[in-house]
Structure formats: structure tokens, C-alpha cells
Amino acid sequence: MWVIRLVFFVLLLFLLVYVFVTNAGQTVDLRLFGREFLDLGLFWIVSVSVVLGVLATVIGMGLREFRLRRERARLRRERDALQRELDDLRSLPLQELAGDAPAKEQ
Numbered sequence: 110m111w112v113i114r115l116v117f118f119v120l121l122l123f124l125l126v127y128v129f130v131t132n133a134g135q136t137v138d139l140r141l142f143g144r145e146f147l148d149l150g151l152f153w154i155v156s157v158s159v160v161l162g163v164l165a166t167v168i169g170m171g172l173r174e175f176r177l178r179r180e181r182a183r184l185r186r187e188r189d190a191l192q193r194e195l196d197d198l199r200s201l202p203l204q205e206l207a208g209d210a211p212a213k214e215q
Contacts, residue, residue: 136149
């Protein structure tokens with residue numbers, strides 16, 4: 110499986126290098142939040158977009174991981190409390206009270 114991932118990664122890397130080399134001379138004008146950025150290289154626009162996308166993904170995954178770990182810890186505490194309660198109930202002595210025992214019919 111790791112070989113397939115490696116081949117896929119290398120092909121993707123070559124594709125990105127090809128796109129960047131063929132568009133090396135391309136420039137674009139960018140208007141962002143009321144500001145104008147003139148003659149920016151296409152390489153920089155794509156690179157910054159990818160980095161921002163990766164950062165947003167990592168932050169989202171980190172928040173989800175934190176929430177799931179907190180939930181798992183809460184469930185473990187609850188499980189341990191229930192296990193202690195069950196162990197306490199199992200260790201109680203069984204006592205029959207004279208008034209509670211059913212009378213035998215003869």
C-alpha cells in the first residue's frame with residue numbers, strides 16, 4: 110500500500126513541477142479585500158493558496174482531534190465509575206432476612 114502512495118505522491122509532484130515551469134512567466138493582478146496586488150507571479154498565488162488550505166485543514170483536524178480526545182477521556186471516566194459501582198455491588202454479601210424469605214409449603 111505504501112508503494113502506491115509513494116508512486117501517487119511522486120506523480121503529483123512531477124505534475125506540480127510541470128505546471129509551475131510552464132506557467133513561470135505568467136503574472137496576474139489580484140484584488141483582495143479592497144487592495145490591489147499587481148503583477149504577482151502565478152506560482153506565488155498557487156503556493157500561498159495551497160499553504161492556506163493546508164493550514165486551515167490542519168487547524169480543523171486539530172480541533173476535531175482535541176474534541177474527540179476530550180470525549181474519550183469523559184467516557185473512560187464514566188466507564189471506570191460504572192465498573193467500580195458494579196464491583197461494589199458484586200462484593201456485597203448475600204443475606205436472607207427471616208421476614209423476607211418465602212415460607213415453604215408442605
